[in-house]
Amino acid sequence: MVTSRQAGTTHSQQLLTLDVGPMAHGGHCVARHEGRVIFVRHAIPGEVVRARVTDSGPQAKFWRADVVEVLEASDYRRRHIWKLADALRAHEMDRLPVGGAEYGHITDQHQRRVKAQVFRDTLQRIGGIHLQDLTLAHAPADGEIHVVDVGERHSNGLHWRTRVSFGVNDHGVLSMKPYRSHELIDLRGMPLAVEDIHESRLFGGDFTGAQRVDVVAPGGRAPLALVVHAEQSRAEEAGLRQRLLRIADVEPKVETIVLALATRRRRHGRGPERRRRRRPQ
Missing domain, CATH: 2.40.50.140 (Nucleic acid-binding proteins)
Structure with missing residues (x-):
């Protein structure tokens, strides 16, 4: 109870x-x-x-x-x-x-158990599907769902994310938000991300002028790709393009940077409209 x-x-x-x-x-x-x-x-x-x-x-x-x-x-x-x-x-x-x-x-093992329980309960509650009524190929003998760790052994739940999105605070530092909050907390690393992201020099970089930075390690390791989101006027005022070039010079793991700019235009009788265009660096 x-x-x-x-x-x-x-x-x-x-x-x-x-x-x-x-x-x-x-x-x-x-x-x-x-x-x-x-x-x-x-x-x-x-x-x-x-x-x-x-x-x-x-x-x-x-x-x-x-x-x-x-x-x-x-x-x-x-x-x-x-x-x-x-x-x-x-x-x-x-x-x-x-x-x-x-x-x-x-603990990692119990995480997998509770995630399997959540999945099973969701199937029953929303889909009306009961696993014991299904005939599944390669189904385990106990009829339960088993979540399998596909990451590195003994990772302790760390260094598995290959794609991470960060906010940027007023000082240009990569940051993340608490749950259901707009507050930004500075980061010195991101231990859930693969090591080539977590240990990179991006966390010491100056992203002033950006709103959000997406970092991707396509194969789970370097080279890294960055998608930097910003409003065009603020990016130009802050010299964001030059800042990104300096970050690429300092961090050789970064191979690709895409600058995604949002521009504004006034529509007749209405407020400003946002448009997005992407510029490769």
């Missing part, structure tokens, strides 16, 4: 002590408080946690909350593999965790 044990308010933020239920889509676990569904991030099914409510309202169909303290930990909990994405560390430092690594506090 999924329940809430007690509630409290600290520094104008509501804290709930929750018994954590099953995993849902997107890295959330399901809990309940006074009959209301709460989607809890950074938890593991079966845990007892103290969570800070991040989104609520008397008319809301469900609330959202982030774990700030683990009272009874799962056997499958580990120290988060990425410090900036660790909700417990972030709470201690009075900041938000970076989004995009919601399973990093769960």
Whole structure:
């Protein structure tokens, strides 16, 4: 049974002590408080946690909350593999965790189990499909879904993403946002990305004038390709083209840079319209 044990308010933020239920889509676990569904991030099914409510309202169909303290930990909990994405560390430092690594506090093997459970439940709930009723080629003897790790062995969940998208802060530094936030957190690396991205000099580069930078390692390693998104007027004012050329000179792993510019034009009787054009560098 999924329940809430007690509630409290600290520094104008509501804290709930929750018994954590099953995993849902997107890295959330399901809990309940006074009959209301709460989607809890950074938890593991079966845990007892103290969570800070991040989104609520008397008319809301469900609330959202982030774990700030683990009272009874799962056997499958580990120290988060990425410090900036660790909700417990972030709470201690009075900041938000970076989004995009919601399973990093769960051991790799258990991650695969809960992801298989989520997939199976989604098939049943939305598609009305029950695996035990299907005849599948090469189906496992137990009739269950098994998620297989196709990455490097003993990677510990790191260095598997070949495509990453970054924001750019006011100082031109590659950044990422916390979940459901517009705040930007500076990065010195991206440990979920393949090593040629994570260890590159891009994180010391100056992307002033850009809005977003997509970095791709097509074969899981260098050479890297960059797609840099910017508004044309701001890019020209900041000298973005010259900055990108300097970044390419400093980081030999970068082979291709595409500058995707958005221009504005005034339409009759209406506001500005955005148009995109891409310019290879």
